[in-house]
Amino acid sequence: MIKVLCFAHVAEELSVRSYTVPAPQTIASLRKGLSDRGVSGAERLMFAVNERYETDEYVVEAGDTVAVIPMVSGG
């Protein structure tokens, strides 16, 4: 399984802070899953695998933790 962490507006729209999905999956497929579940602006979300940014073609394996990262707004 892959653990997916949600933050900010994504966590609010899904009403969850984390969920799990079967492995392996590409980030593109995780993105599509979020879009299908109604997350707004899914095409602009960033993704980190084990705390490192990765792009759509990256294959997430079992045991990995994926963070869904909306546009950041620190500072």
Next chain:
Amino acid sequence: MIKVLCFAHVAEELSVRSYTVPAPQTIASLRKGLSDRGVSGAERLMFAVNERYETDEYVVEAGDTVAVIPMVSGG
């Protein structure tokens, strides 16, 4: 009389912190006086009259205080 204040290398070269000269005088004439007394780099000195920068043509009157201002190096 005009009171002339000296700082940094000018004070050291003249061995005085201040001196007086007759009024009126232009700043150009004060500059020449400093040059004649052996102050180095007199052509690059700046001058303030009553705490305000003035240029060579300015006429200093009796009772004014002139500061001789070498290139500044604060900060």
Next chain:
Amino acid sequence: MNWYQVNERPLEPMALYEAVRHRNVGAVVLFIGTVREMTGTKQTELLEYESYVPMAEKMLEQIAKEVDERWPGALTAIHHRIGRLDILEEAVVIATSSAHRADAYEANRYAIERIKEIVPIWKREHWTDGTKWIGDQKEQQPGRPEGVTLK
């Protein structure tokens, strides 16, 4: 003191200042971001920050490494606060130091811009007339953090 820290504790700008000072530093620049009340006619009541903390702290450290590559020898310490912040409270402190002032200023500016690109921290504005999660105004390539080195 941790040089790269994201948590709920009030920030202490002087602790970061002391961290980046040493005998061959001639210039220290501190940036302190505080919660502002008015933005145009909109009135902020408080800000709420959320973060993916372990990754955010790693990214702060990465920014310091990027600074050192661009301005060799420059030191960078960054603390970001999260949770609920009132008007006037400090949200972020960035301290940079260098032998010469130009590097310390440029490094500091670079650090805040990078925070707004790659550090997983989100701000929710609580205005008098509602709340909203804020996305940074920077133009970004969709789905990809600006300037991030991907393997």
Next chain:
Amino acid sequence: MNWYQVNERPLEPMALYEAVRHRNVGAVVLFIGTVREMTGTKQTELLEYESYVPMAEKMLEQIAKEVDERWPGALTAIHHRIGRLDILEEAVVIATSSAHRADAYEANRYAIERIKEIVPIWKREHWTDGTKWIGDQKEQQPGRPEGVTLK
């Protein structure tokens, strides 16, 4: 607290920080210039600063006015220390604040550059192999302070 001050007392960066903060400030930048030991292979033992104090304080206030003209609403407080300073001691603190960070950074940088042009303060380096009054390296028009408005 005086916002523009030149004297022999140790500097307190946080006092200037507190001075320029208020509810509609979002960004404060502090510049702290400290005494550095090594410059290339030259070793500094201490610095000695001298000033024409009343005029220097007026010029600091003038710089703050120039800042406000260029970055409306930005606040500037500046303290410069004089006398003998050891390695690591603070010689100057500049605090600038503004609603947005770009103004606070630019205003601060402007202030330090103007200090090096128009404020009557002189630095004498005491190296391990001698002493020298330092003239700023900036190119200046002979006998005229750069950018000073003359009537």
